[in-house]
């Protein structure tokens with residue numbers, strides 16, 4: 001996007017305003033004007049500008065006061081260049097101290113001014129990038145850790161690496177709480193766009209028109225309430241990645257607009273006529289079965305096919321139970337905050353591994369947090385667990401009137417099952433370190449790997465009696 005530099009000229013001299021407008025537009029600036037500091041302040045607050053050229057002496061609000069307000073109130077506001085008829089050293093120093101980026105004497109020579117404006121614009125872009133980087137570094141230090149121990153998840157991680165090497169849209173499907181957003185972040189981190197802008201929008205959280213203006217922006221006056229022009233997320237994410245969460249909730253009309261961006265790489269603001277080219281990678285997620293939605297006519301086929309080219313299906317947690325002990329160890333560690341993490345007794349762990357986890361990893365994470373807070377001892381025991389997990393058979397029989405499973409299930413475990421639960425417990429205690437777990441179990445690592453692979457193959461069959 002080679003867009004003009006947006007400049008606001010704040011000066012009480014109408015001739016100078018006209019003169020600057022005329023000459024600076026030749027130098028790639030889009031000029032707006034305000035006759036005094038107060039008016040300038042109003043405009044700057046409601047619209048986006050890259051640079052403000054501000055006269056020093058003006059009625060209502062003078063240049064220094066306007067500068068002071070701008071720097072106090074707004075992070076990421078425009079760069080300010082002070083213009084003055086009678087340059088005095090103290091005011092110049094004062095202006096620079098307040099954060100002005102330059103101080104120029106009238107009369108103005110447009111070519112010279114154009115150079116100063118471009119430098120200011122450059123400085124603004126750098127400080128924007130700098131802020132984005134800082135935010136991302138902070139995020140990375142806290143670091144989203146992605147546990148992927150099960151063969152299923154390791155397969156997903158291999159796919160993540162492959163799709164990260166491309167620039168095409170990716171669809172991430174999976175039940176609620178399976179880690180779709182985490183996977184989206186992992187894709188970005190491994191892609192060439194790592195460290196660039198990454199924005200998320202929940203498509204299910206907006207009504208149609210709002211979503212459209214959120215994604216594509218709007219021009220001033222495009223609809224009631226559009227008092228200022230606003231860039232959309234596709235513009236803001238230019239050069240980076242946009243994560244469209246809950247993409248299955250989009251209306252057919254919005255789906256058509258999304259398809260157009262994906263195919264043409266172009267957007268138009270609501271109420272606007274100009275077509276803007278954007279370079280944005282799109283990642284999308286949904287917990288709906290989009291193929292079924294397509295068949296039911298609720299999701300456009302063409303968009304589905306476009307998104308489906310690269311798609312990842314995250315398995316529910318109950319289909320990758322080997323991840324559970326390690327996830328538990330990971331959450332316990334994270335929740336411990338400088339104290340030694342709480343342990344989970346072998347028996348309790350066995351029950352946790354067997355639970356169906358309809359809310360997937362998020363449910364597990366939430367439960368761990370509750371257990372850390374409410375359990376009394378240093379070890380979480382069976383008695384600390386919620387009934388639904390402690391006595392799944394009873395809960396199921398009472399709640400869903402299914403055929404009751406044997407009440408004495410706990411005593412009727414097969415030898416294999418006991419072994420599996422014990423291995424899960426030891427793995428959790430050794431924080432997923434397999435070499436250590438194997439040592440504790442008195443078997444070699446290869447045997448442990450083989451056993452884990454067998455459990456993985458058994459997949460869902462781990463539930464109930466084997």
Ligand SMILES: Nc1ncnc2c1ncn2[C@@H]1O[C@H](COP(=O)(O)OP(=O)(O)OP(=O)(O)O)[C@@H](O)[C@H]1O
Nearest residue numbers: 145146147175176177178179180181182287361362
């Ligand atoms: N493999 C994983 N390793 C570590 N933490 C995970 C993993 N998967 C999910 N989580 C954690 O579980 C929670 C839910 O994950 P996330 O928000 O990515 O799920 P989601 O699929 O986007 O859910 P929803 O459909 O409800 O939006 C988050 O706190 C996330 O950090």
Ligand SMILES: [Mg+2]
Nearest residue numbers: 180181245285
């Ligand atoms: Mg999510």
